[in-house]
Structures are given as structure tokens and as C-alpha cells.
Amino acid sequence: MICTTVREGDDCVFMKTKGCSYLGGACLPIIDECNGCSRTSDYETGAYCTAAPDPSLKWKNGNCNIATHIKAAEAAKKQKINPIKASKRR
Numbered sequence: 001m002i003c004t005t006v007r008e009g010d011d012c013v014f015m016k017t018k019g020c021s022y023l024g025g026a027c028l029p030i031i032d033e034c035n036g037c038s039r040t041s042d043y044e045t046g047a048y049c050t051a052a053p054d055p056s057l058k059w060k061n062g063n064c065n066i067a068t069h070i071k072a073a074e075a076a077k078k079q080k081i082n083p084i085k086a087s088k089r090r
């Protein structure tokens with residue numbers, strides 16, 4: 001349904017006929033770590049994530065798994081090779 005709270009006009013799965021069903025009745029604004037992510041969007045009510053209703057939860061246990069601005073860093077991290085395993089492969 002179309003949001004009528006903080007992200008007014010956006011289609012949202014949490015919006016129900018009785019209002020927003022998310023905890024607290026509305027999305028929470030982005031946090032500092034979200035700056036640079038293309039999933040952020042500015043509304044009259046502030047900046048919100050278009051994919052997660054509470055961005056702080058997405059960063060609670062490390063990097064947000066759907067962030068668009070940390071992919072390069074993630075890829076570099078995955079390419080790191082364990083030197084012990086690498087020596088065994090030779």
C-alpha cells in the first residue's frame with residue numbers, strides 16, 4: 001500500500017489499511033553509515049532508506065548487507081587470501 005506517514009507516496013509492504021504496521025508506526029531515518037548509499041531517499045520528513053524501515057538494525061551486526069556504497073570494500077575483503085591455505089594449495 002501507499003505510505004501515508006514519513007515516506008508519503010511510496011509503495012510499502014508495512015502499510016496496511018489501519019496505518020503503518022512497522023514498530024512505532026513509521027520508518028526510522030537513516031544513520032551516518034548510510035551516507036552515500038543509493039537506497040537513501042529524501043522526503044519532506046527527512047532522509048529514509050527505501051529498502052529497510054530501520055537502518056540502524058541493518059548495521060547492528062556489521063555492514064548493511066544491501067548497501068550499495070560498500071560493495072567495493074566488500075569485494076576487496078573477499079579477495080584476501082588466507083596465506084596458510086594458499087601455501088597448502090601450492
Ligand code: SF4
Pocket residue numbers: 030031033034037038039040048049050051052054055056058064065066067068
Ligand atoms: S540499504 Fe543499508 S546502507 Fe543503504 S540506506 Fe538502507 S540501511 Fe542504509
